[in-house]
Amino acid sequence: MSQTTTTKAPGGATGGAATVRPDRGGGPGLLAGPLGRNLGLVVGFVLLCVAGVVSAGDRFADVDNVVTILRAAAVTGVVSVGMTFVIIGGGIDLSVGAIVALSSVWATTLATQALAEDVHWVLMVGTALLVGAVCGLVNGVVIAYGKLVAFIATLAMLAAARGLAEIIANRRTQIVQDTSFISFFGGDVLGVPTLVILFALVAVAGWVLLNRTTFGRRTFAVGGNAEAARLAGIRVQRHTVMLYVLSGVTCGIAAVMLMARTTTGSSTHGTLLELDAIAAVVIGGTLLIGGRGTIVGTVIGVLIFTTLSNVFTLNDLSSSAQAVAKGVIIVVAVLLQQRVAAGTSRQRGLRGGGTPASTGTSIPGSPSGAPTPGAAAGPTA
Amino acid sequence: MSATKQRRFRRSMTTAVCAVGATALVSGCTGNTPEPVAAAASGGGQAATANDDPGETVRIGFSAPAADHGWMAGITEAARAEDERYEDVELVVAEGTNDVGAQISQVETFINDGVDAIVLLPFDGAAMTPVALKAMEAGIPVINVDREFSSPFAARATVLGDNYGMGVSAGTYVCSQLADKPDAIVAEIAGIDSLPLTQDRSKGFADALADCGLDVDNRVAAEFTVESGEEVAANLLQAAPQIDAIWNHDDDQGVGVLAAINNAGRSEFFMVGGAGSANAMRSIQADDSVLKATVIYPSTQAADGVRLARLIAQGKRLSDLVQVEIPRQIVLNAPVVTKDNVDQYLDSAFES
Numbered sequence: 174m175s176q177t178t179t180t181k182a183p184g185g186a187t188g189g190a191a192t193v194r195p196d197r198g199g200g201p202g203l204l205a206g207p208l209g210r211n212l213g214l215v216v217g218f219v220l221l222c223v224a225g226v227v228s229a230g231d232r233f234a235d236v237d238n239v240v241t242i243l244r245a246a247a248v249t250g251v252v253s254v255g256m257t258f259v260i261i262g263g264g265i266d267l268s269v270g271a272i273v274a275l276s277s278v279w280a281t282t283l284a285t286q287a288l289a290e291d292v293h294w295v296l297m298v299g300t301a302l303l304v305g306a307v308c309g310l311v312n313g314v315v316i317a318y319g320k321l322v323a324f325i326a327t328l329a330m331l332a333a334a335r336g337l338a339e340i341i342a343n344r345r346t347q348i349v350q351d352t353s354f355i356s357f358f359g360g361d362v363l364g365v366p367t368l369v370i371l372f373a374l375v376a377v378a379g380w381v382l383l384n385r386t387t388f389g390r391r392t393f394a395v396g397g398n399a400e401a402a403r404l405a406g407i408r409v410q411r412h413t414v415m416l417y418v419l420s421g422v423t424c425g426i427a428a429v430m431l432m433a434r435t436t437t438g439s440s441t442h443g444t445l446l447e448l449d450a451i452a453a454v455v456i457g458g459t460l461l462i463g464g465r466g467t468i469v470g471t472v473i474g475v476l477i478f479t480t481l482s483n484v485f486t487l488n489d490l491s492s493s494a495q496a497v498a499k500g501v502i503i504v505v506a507v508l509l510q511q512r513v514a515a516g517t518s519r520q521r522g523l524r525g526g527g528t529p530a531s532t533g534t535s536i537p538g539s540p541s542g543a544p545t546p547g548a549a550a551g552p553t554a
Numbered sequence: 555m556s557a558t559k560q561r562r563f564r565r566s567m568t569t570a571v572c573a574v575g576a577t578a579l580v581s582g583c584t585g586n587t588p589e590p591v592a593a594a595a596s597g598g599g600q601a602a603t604a605n606d607d608p609g610e611t612v613r614i615g616f617s618a619p620a621a622d623h624g625w626m627a628g629i630t631e632a633a634r635a636e637d638e639r640y641e642d643v644e645l646v647v648a649e650g651t652n653d654v655g656a657q658i659s660q661v662e663t664f665i666n667d668g669v670d671a672i673v674l675l676p677f678d679g680a681a682m683t684p685v686a687l688k689a690m691e692a693g694i695p696v697i698n699v700d701r702e703f704s705s706p707f708a709a710r711a712t713v714l715g716d717n718y719g720m721g722v723s724a725g726t727y728v729c730s731q732l733a734d735k736p737d738a739i740v741a742e743i744a745g746i747d748s749l750p751l752t753q754d755r756s757k758g759f760a761d762a763l764a765d766c767g768l769d770v771d772n773r774v775a776a777e778f779t780v781e782s783g784e785e786v787a788a789n790l791l792q793a794a795p796q797i798d799a800i801w802n803h804d805d806d807q808g809v810g811v812l813a814a815i816n817n818a819g820r821s822e823f824f825m826v827g828g829a830g831s832a833n834a835m836r837s838i839q840a841d842d843s844v845l846k847a848t849v850i851y852p853s854t855q856a857a858d859g860v861r862l863a864r865l866i867a868q869g870k871r872l873s874d875l876v877q878v879e880i881p882r883q884i885v886l887n888a889p890v891v892t893k894d895n896v897d898q899y900l901d902s903a904f905e906s
C-alpha cells in the first residue's frame with residue numbers, strides 16, 4: 174500500500190506543478206523571458222517540495238496531500254490573480270479580504286438563502302459575485318475619478334466592507350443550508366476538487382486576459398506609464414475602474430469557494446488575505462510599482478506559501494516558526510529574482526544598460542518579450 | 555434586498571429569542587421544585603434571593619473589546635441582559651474596541667461621569683491596569699473580567715474563566731475515553747498561539763494527558779476564525795493519517811474544523827470542542843458528528859461581573875457565603891459538556 178503511494182508520489186507532485194506548466198508553456202516564444210524570471214521561484218518551490226519529501230516522506234508525497242495543498246492554495250490563488258492585474262496596472266487593493274468577507278456574508282444571509290432555496294443556489298453565487306463587483310466598482314471609481322490614492326481608497330474599503338459584513342451578519346457565523354451548493358463546490362471531478370478546477374480556470378483565464386488581449390496590453394501600459402498610455406489613446410481612468418472590478422469579482426469567486434470550504438459565511442473570512450495575496454504577487458515577480466508581472470509567477474508564489482504551511486504542519490512545527498520562515502522566503506525570493514533577472518539581462522546584451530533601474534525596465538515582464546513597457550505601449554496604440 | 559425578507563428574518567430572530575426566553579422562564583419557575591441543582595446551573599434561570607430585591611439605583615460603566623467573534627458578542631449580550639433584568643441597574647455600555655487607547659479613554663469618561671462601579675473586560679489586562687488603578691483611587695470599584703490586571707490593587711473583584719482548567723477538563727475527558735489505549739494519537743488545534751490564554755489551555759491539556767500517560771502528538775494553531783480552523787485542520791488531517799482524539803480550543807473555529815473533517819471523510823476519532831457555543835452543543839445533542847463533547851469557557855462572566863458590581867455598589871453580600879464582603883476573585887469552572895448533560899448548559903450558551 175505504501176509502495177503504491179510512493180510510486181504515485183512523483184506523479185502527484187508534478188501534477189501539482191503541471192497545473193502551472195501549461196500556462197508557461199503556452200507561449201513558446203515567451204519561454205526565454207518568463208523562464209528566466211521565474212527560475213528562482215521554481216527552484217525555491219522545488220527545494221520546498223524536496224524538504225517536504227525528505228522530512229515527511231510518504232505523507233507529503235501523497236496524492237491526498239497534494240490535493241490538500243492545492244485546495245488550500247485555491248482561495249488565496251484566485252484573489253491573487255485579481256491582485257496581479259491591479260498591481261501590474263499600477264495600483265494596489267488592500268480591501269480584498271474585507272470584500273471576501275462581505276460577499277460571503279451577503280450570499281449567506283437568511284434572506285438570500287431563502288431566495289436561493291426557492292430558485293437555485295446559483296443565486297448565492299450571483300450575489301457573491303455581484304457584491305464583489307460592486308465593491309470593486311466603488312474602489313475603481315473613487316480611485317480613477319475621485320483621484321484618491323489607491324492605498325487610501327482601498328484601505329477605506331477594507332474598514333467599511335468588513336464593518337458592513339459585521340452589521341449584516343450580526344457578528345454571527347452564518348451556516349450554508351443548501352446541501353447541493355456544498356456538494357457541488359465541495360465535490361470533485363475525476364478526483365480533482367472543484368475548487369482546484371475553479372482556481373485553474375481563473376488562472377488560465379487570467380493568463381489569457383493578461384497576455385493575449387488588448388485589455389492585458391493596456392494593463393501593462395497603464396501600469397508602466399499612465400501618462401504615456403493616455404497619450405497613446407488608452408482611456409486610463411476607465412481601464413483602472415475595470416481592473417478594480419476584476420479584482421472585486423475574483424473576491425466574489427473566492428467568497429463562494431470559502432463558503433464551500435468552511436460551509437459558512439462569516440465576517441471573519443479573509444482576515445489578512447490581502448497580505449497573503451500581495452506577498453504571493455510580489456514574490457511571483459510582479460513589480461509593486463506596476464508595469465511588470467506574470468500570472469505564472471503569482472500562482473507559484475501562492476503554491477510556495479501553502480506548501481510551506483503544509484510542510485510545517487506535517488512536521489508538527491509551531492505556527493510562529495512558520496511565520497518567520499514566511500518572512501525569510503519573501504526576502505530571499507525577491508533577492509533571488511533580482512539576481513536572476515540581472516543575470517539574464519546581462520546575457521542578453523547591453524540593451525538594458527547597467528543601472529538597476531534600467532535593468533528593471535529592460536526585463537520583459539510586458540507581453541511577448543517586448544523590450545520595455547514603453548515600447549509595448551507603442552504597438553498597442 | 556427586499557424588505558419583506560429582512561422582516562421575515564427579524565421575525566424569526568424574535569421568535570428564537572422568545573423561545574429561549576420562554577425556556578429560561580420555565581426553568582426559572584421549576585427552580586424551586588425538586589431540581590435545584592439543574593436550575594442553578596442554567597444561567598439566567600436561578601431562583602430569586604433577597605439580593606434580587608430592588609435597591610438604590612446604581613450606574614455601572616461597562617467596557618469590553620470589540621465583539622468580533624461569537625464568544626465576545628455573547629459577553630456583551632449577556633451583560634446587557636442583566637441590565638434588563640434589574641430595574642435598579644443602569645448599565646452604560648461603551649462601544650467595544652480593540653484599541654487600548656480608546657478603551658482607556660472610555661474608562662476615564664466613566665470616572666469623570668462618576669459612575670458607581672465599572673465592569674471592565676480589558677483588551678489587554680496589563681495595559682489597562684493604570685487607568686483601573688485611577689478609578690479605584692477615585693473611589694469607584696472596578697470589577698475585572700476575564701483578562702487579569704497586572705496589579706492586585708486595580709480591581710475590587712475579579713471574575714475569571716479558567717483557561718488552564720479548560721485544558722485540564724479536555725485532557726481528563728480524552729483520558730477517560732482512551733483509557734485502554736496507551737499509544738493513542740492525540741491532536742490539538744489551538745487558538746491564536748501568541749495569547750497567554752492559548753498557552754494556559756495547552757499547558758492544562760498537556761498536564762492532564764501526562765497524568766494518564768498520553769501526550770499531544772500533533773499540534774496546530776488557528777486564529778479563532780472559521781476559515782483558519784478549516785485551513786489548519788485540513789493540513790493536520792494530512793499530517794496524521796490516524797488520530798484517536800482531537801481537542802479544538804474554540805467552537806467558532808470548530809465550524810471550520812468540522813468542515814475539513816467532513817471533507818476529508820474522516821471519522822475514526824472523536825473531537826472535543828472549547829468555549830461552548832450553542833451550535834456545538836446542538837451538534838453534541840444530536841450526536842451527528844465527531845464532536846462528542848465541549849469544554850465551557852463561560853460567555854456569561856461579564857454578566858456575573860455586572861451582578862457583582864451591583865452588589866458591591868449597593869453594599870450587599872453574596873447571600874450563600876458566610877462572608878460579609880464580596881470575594882476578591884472568582885474563578886469559574888470549566889465543565890465538560892457531553893450528550894448526557896448538554897440540556898443543562900444549552901440555555902446559557904452563546905450563538906456563534
